[in-house]
Amino acid sequence: MSSSEELTRKFARRFVAMGDSFTEGVGDIDPSSPNDVRGWADRVAAQLISNDSSWGYANLAIRGKKLEQVIDEQLHAAIDLKPTLLTLYAGGNDIIRPTVDLERLMSRYRAAVQKLREETEARILLFTGFDSAKAPVFNMTRGRTAIYNEHVRKVAEDLGCEIVDFWNMKRMQDWAYWDVDRLHLGIAGHTLMAKEVLRVLGETDEIDDPELDAMPAVSLYDRTKDHLTWGRDHFYPWVRRRLTGASSGDGMSPKYPQLTDKVW
Template sequence: MSAADELDGPFEKRFVALGDSFTEGVGDIDPSSPNAVRGWADRVAAQLIAEDPRWGYANLAIRGKKLPQALDEQIDAAVAMEPTLVTLYAGGNDILRPVVNVDGLMARYRHAVRQLVDTGAQVVLFTGFDSAKAPVFNLTRGRTAIYNEHVRKIADDLGCTLVDFWHMKKFQDWRYWDVDRMHLGISGHTAMAKEVLAVLGAKDDIPAPEIEDLPPQNLVERTAGNVTWTREHVLPWMKRRLTGTSSGDDLSPKYPKLTSRIW
């Protein structure tokens, strides 16, 4: 049997990534990857596998998922894989809705996290990003702060590992973000992968992202850029919300089964 024909698994260590576009990797464009994106979770998995081939990896996250959808569609599948490491971030799409019951959502979140903890896996949770300097999205900063307090309390109560995105102020530099200003770009996902590896206490051979200086802009240029951003990204996003559609409606998980073969 050739190396290419060898069985992929079973695995002694199993990393399952759950959530929405943040974990799917939107913004980290890579045509060779499933769904044409890579992302911080894939980068973390590649590092873990390179260091220890006993790791397998699954990524069930899909862009556009609200928290109840992500939990309903992904938790049972994750539990069935008997994970040893799970990452979970969901809720950002709910926070951006016109009306949201954050406390109610987080009651469901707590129950789901407990299910993951009961598998014996190390469970990694994320706070939401501080949008203080983000046009439009800064209006939801208060909701995110409430969400984060729930996440911190749940992590503390259930013994989870926390990646505190809110306090990573370097990500308020737009050079870490995609042109849509909603998702991390390649440099941002690379930096986040390094942050997650650090929290895990894992070896990190990922080169630090190169951040290029942006050309200076005058007021007219900044205004024109904001108009273009609104037309090309904000308005289509708002239309999807109004029509009840999602950018992930026709997508499947990138890695629905545990594998060590990630692109």
């Protein structure tokens, strides 16, 4: 018997998370965690295991991955782990590219969810994309995200999946929930997302509400300076990676490629 088969036998309930940086946990810095990040999925897993010790957890997500990469690299691995709960979010890295064929991508998304439905008995949670109406630069992609969300909602309806509705989590439009790069949730954002996922699951939630630091009033000069600093330190490096074909996830491995109950 392989080690993977032994683990699936060990854990009666198996949570498998698929995706990109959002699910890997980028922005929730934790040097004690694999890849130096924790994230909402780890927090959900820790709570599930606390509620019921029969849970095992695997996180296959890797930062920088586009939707088709997530499908090609994670789908079969997820199926092999025989999940009883599976979360999938991918597509954000496609939406913010200069061009994207959403109809083709979402056709692949539907096919991937269909395969998960056919080959596992998992409860499947899908995510809508974030409403970037108040986000500088990325607010230009809001229309694409709305189209993406309509596809996600239709796939969920047709295939019997549940939705974590990130689009309507309007509290997240407060930048205090985000990392300094404005691309990823910060510790508070990942904590709030974990609580929302647990709410959708109907699971006991003992996670403390995130505490936000009061945001001081900022002058126009300081706000402009902050935008310029953000552009230099975060936006332009992101653009450079896109132009060179590099990814923030190059050379990285999944945090938890096999089922475990050792999550904090």
